[in-house]
Amino acid sequence: MPVFTIDAAAPRRPFPHYWETCVGSCHGPTALREDYRRHLRQCHRELGFRYVRFHGILDDSMSVCLRDRDGSLRYNFTLIDSIFDFLLSIGMKPFIELSFMPSALASTGKELFTYRGNISIPKDYAEWDRLMSSLTQHLVDRYGLEEVRRWFFEVWNEPNLAFFYEGTQEDYFRLYDHTAAAVKKVDPLLRVGGPATAINAWIPEMIRHCEENGVPLDFISTHHYPTDDPLWNSGMSIEEFFANLATDDTEAERRMTAHRRGVLTIMLKHAKEEAGDYPLYYTEWNSSSRDTDLRHETPYSAAFVAKTLIDNAGLVDVYSFWTFSDIFEENGQRPGEFHGGFGLMTLHDIPKPVYRAFQLMHGLGTERLETGEEQGTVGLVATCENGMMQALVYNHDVPENPPAPQEVTLRIKGAEVSRAEILRIDEDHANAYPLWVAMGSPDYPTDAQIHELIAKSALRAEPLPVDNGEVRFTLPTDGVALVRLF
Numbered sequence: 435m436p437v438f439t440i441d442a443a444a445p446r447r448p449f450p451h452y453w454e455t456c457v458g459s460c461h462g463p464t465a466l467r468e469d470y471r472r473h474l475r476q477c478h479r480e481l482g483f484r485y486v487r488f489h490g491i492l493d494d495s496m497s498v499c500l501r502d503r504d505g506s507l508r509y510n511f512t513l514i515d516s517i518f519d520f521l522l523s524i525g526m527k528p529f530i531e532l533s534f535m536p537s538a539l540a541s542t543g544k545e546l547f548t549y550r551g552n553i554s555i556p557k558d559y560a561e562w563d564r565l566m567s568s569l570t571q572h573l574v575d576r577y578g579l580e581e582v583r584r585w586f587f588e589v590w591n592e593p594n595l596a597f598f599y600e601g602t603q604e605d606y607f608r609l610y611d612h613t614a615a616a617v618k619k620v621d622p623l624l625r626v627g628g629p630a631t632a633i634n635a636w637i638p639e640m641i642r643h644c645e646e647n648g649v650p651l652d653f654i655s656t657h658h659y660p661t662d663d664p665l666w667n668s669g670m671s672i673e674e675f676f677a678n679l680a681t682d683d684t685e686a687e688r689r690m691t692a693h694r695r696g697v698l699t700i701m702l703k704h705a706k707e708e709a710g711d712y713p714l715y716y717t718e719w720n721s722s723s724r725d726t727d728l729r730h731e732t733p734y735s736a737a738f739v740a741k742t743l744i745d746n747a748g749l750v751d752v753y754s755f756w757t758f759s760d761i762f763e764e765n766g767q768r769p770g771e772f773h774g775g776f777g778l779m780t781l782h783d784i785p786k787p788v789y790r791a792f793q794l795m796h797g798l799g800t801e802r803l804e805t806g807e808e809q810g811t812v813g814l815v816a817t818c819e820n821g822m823m824q825a826l827v828y829n830h831d832v833p834e835n836p837p838a839p840q841e842v843t844l845r846i847k848g849a850e851v852s853r854a855e856i857l858r859i860d861e862d863h864a865n866a867y868p869l870w871v872a873m874g875s876p877d878y879p880t881d882a883q884i885h886e887l888i889a890k891s892a893l894r895a896e897p898l899p900v901d902n903g904e905v906r907f908t909l910p911t912d913g914v915a916l917v918r919l920f
Contacts, residue, residue, distance in 0.1 A: 606636075733860050798815065
């Protein structure tokens, strides 16, 4: 039975809400939709996200760079302006991922996803340079230099995967060099970084390339998912790893996705060592890398996120969850209200348990109290702000080894506590997915059903007895609880 002592009189440590700096979303055109904007307003208001990142700002569907019949290039930044105007109007800012290649500049016709992002290198780097400097200058002219200096320019997305980039590492470095030079030509204080790789890759190589060649590099960005663990831990190349998988489909799936508990923190600490003095930004992460993983809909993801955010505190500068909404079109909009999508919210505004985990984390203070180490599958963080102590507690393990329910005791030291309340996320609390299944899993829920599902997803405070400075409660499998102490 885990017993934690919360010492309100001990020295406190900072608890920065680093995960709120940025959140991810689908490709650029979705940011023109009213439902996307409604979801983002809510996430900014309730979860505290300040920047948003998305793919495909340069795709043909954004009409940014097209070629006229006479062969001349035509720029049009109207749709970008619409998105950025909206972000600023609600108090957010863009984390600009410069991708993918406009077909007018592309060297080949290689494309990805249903929205047909081109993944080739430029056929003419001078034309790419002009687009980058023209776009950057336009943003400075429209929004002001002081504002744009607060933004981030990230070059491409996961160029170490052939699916996302047709070129080699050397080709990516060349693309980065040209892009960084074009952006810095407008203003040397604008922030540019990369390599935006999957699986924590290319960090030492990126730093070495930039330092040896005098190329500006303001931050390191990369991505990871726990399901990357088998490949990352193998030390193999992607090609070698897949060549060595078992031929049996079930065994291959297990070997591709089975991961260690807390692996994202293991990966992050390694990446931080590699990044050295450079700011380290993770611009994608989630509890798995599949957009049909039903664990995204359940308390499992809430417990995973709570543990990960607590474990990684103080280790990373930006930690951008992928994504805030199931408005997501990489493989076409998936059918079904709960289809395993990456989002914190379903297509029709229903918060998932993981949304509620972010909501509870957002409500924590920024000064961390001493609590001791994780015990078994249970861990916590306790904070104090404006005289209110709160403890967020999780019960998490990997999917292959679900944790047993735990009886948790919190002992309060150094402060008088007369009453307490608890807010829960588990199978029976703040979890709309089982109700949707009981409704018959409707692909197109009615307004009445949506209203009922949103109500089922809500957090509700319940009184918790205080006995001689202690509170006790049961934390179910994959449970998360916030205890407020008064």
